[in-house]
Amino acid sequence: MSLKIYNTLTRKKEAFVPADPDRVTMYVCGPTVYNHPHIGNARPAVVFDVLHRLLKRLYPNVIYASNITDVEDKIITAAKAEGVEIDVITNRYADIYREDVRALGVIDPDLIPRVTETMPEIVAMIERLIESGNAYEAEGHVLFNVPSFPEYGRLSNRSRDEMVAGARVEVAPYKKDPADFVLWKPSDDTMPGWDSPWGKGRPGWHIECSAMIEKHLGDSIDIHAGGQDLIFPHHENEVAQSTCAHGGKIFARYWMHNGMLRVEGQKMSKSIGNVLLIHEVLEKVPAEAARLVLISGHYRHPLDFSEAGLEQAKKNLDRIYGLLEGVGDVEVDDINADVRAVRDALLDDLNTPKALAEIFRIAKAVEQGGTEAATLKAACWYMGIGQQPPSDWFAASDGKADVDGAEVEALIEARKAARASKDFAEADRIRDRIAAMGVVLEDGPQGTTWRVG
Structure with missing residues (x-):
């Protein structure tokens, strides 16, 4: 059975065929670090950690990158409020984010690039886009010329009017087209900035990921993933600028997007006051229970994060760990039919609910004496649960x-x-x-x- 992925670009489930089976590449958009991460930030980290685990079992060499955005206007505002340089803010919250997701059982990506370490590549990519006629300079800004890329809108499946309205930005007078987006913008003396052919400035948000991917993974990658809220404009813009910067090469072969998180049935919102920070959740419940909730629903669907769900997850883990008493380290043996059943569920577009159903079936078999507890632990590895000592x-x-x-x-x-x-x-x-x-x-x-x- 081969891996199948629902590709946002084609809006259908497809067999996963990497460009090079000996070098599988995956990129997941990481956080913008200016504050404590909330539990919604944890969902893509956990969901695509399951995919990372699966890929590592299927291919000999998987290169997984997930970035840190450490240049952004919210970061600048936070730094000004504290009277410190932006790296004080970004280093603090990047460390907190990594600590939080590690607690949730997330294996570190192979690469964690930062925008501030990618400025030469960002400038070089923008220069190429200007040379090819896909970008232009205007009043100290550099903008991508959207009409120069006829496929713009294919990923998000939006009409031109929807995209212009959805960008939610005032149409600046220096734009040639209302849909054009910023690649580079000027910085005054109170802002962080880098030298460029267009003066001191900083990059726009979208060009950052394109340049980090090019630097670390290449012109084309196998899988690009993130939350559904990033499909437009962020990922749509990435497709446009990367495709044009690389002479029409396919940017990402498969696009995967996770659904949004709700809290007790409501959208997370500061105005409602229901934004749950990861560290606050982990102070109240075991991290593994929170992880189990985050993978309890199919990744493409919305997920409700609730106290009832956390209580049930803890009971389920109590049951699993009660069965794992005395089981030491185990090898993940895909030849075993039970372990393979869990893997096969994940091969079907990362169907974690089905994989969990298989795990609980195995648990019942262990309780009835029909299966070894070591098999249960091996099966649980795919989901990132059941791996610590029961005690x-x-x-x-x-x-x-x-x-x-x-x-x-x-x-x-x-x-x-x-x-x-x-x-x-x-x-x-x-x-x-x-x-x-x-x-x-x-x-x-x-x-x-x-x-x-």
Whole structure:
């Protein structure tokens, strides 16, 4: 079974065929770092981490890049408010973002490029676009000439009127066409700026990703991904400028976009006051439970992030970790039919709900003594769950319930010894003590497992 991906560009599911199977490339738009990241920022990081894991099992060499945008007007405003240079702001929040998503089980991308480290490449790309007639200078700005690229609008499937209205920017008098967008803009003495043929300035948002991709992955890449809110104008503009800068070469062969996150059924909004920061969520619930919620729905659909969902995710993980007692490191063996069932679900356009259903089917088989617990752990690897020692999970998840995993395991051993010596009164006493800790024991053919009740 081969990987199939829903391609936003063609609006259909397609078999994934990389340009070079020995060098598969993927780029996911990362955060603009000027504040604490919210849980919506975590969804693409977690979703495409699952894809990254899958690709690593399918191909010998996967190069995954996810950027940091460290030049942007909101960053400049935040730096001015604190009276510091922009790198103070960007370094602080880039570190916080990386720490937050690592806590959610996200494997670091192979490359984490920054805009400030890509200025020569940005300037060079803009120069090429001017030379080819796809861009022009006007009043210290450089703008992309949208009418020079007839396929503009194909990715977002929007009409010209929709695109002009959707850009939500005032039509500057120096624009040749209302749809033209900025590649370079001037900086005054109070703003960060870099030297260029058009004077001191800074890049527009869209050219940044195009240049970082060119520098680190090449003119064409296999997969470009991000949130659905980036399809227009950001990704539409990337397609235009990259295609033109590279003489018409395909920029990205497959486009993937995740649906937006809602909180308790409502859109996240500062005006509503329901913006959940990642670190605030992780102070209240185990990180792995939050991860499980983020992959519980299909990535292309909207997802509701709720307290009820978090509670259910924690119960599901209690069950899984209760079955993994005593299981050490395992190899992910795709020959195993159960593990392969999880992988095959993901091969169908990253169908995480189906993959999770397979995982819970395997868990039931373990409970009934029909499958090894090691198989469950191997299957869980694809989803980025079930990989820590069970004692750590229970200690952390109800540290929060103050359950000492090592103490529970010692009591289980003491109960086992009491039963072996036929001291059933002592065995019952130990079981009652364990129950008083909020722990449920489950005796089965594979031995005794436990979970926080």
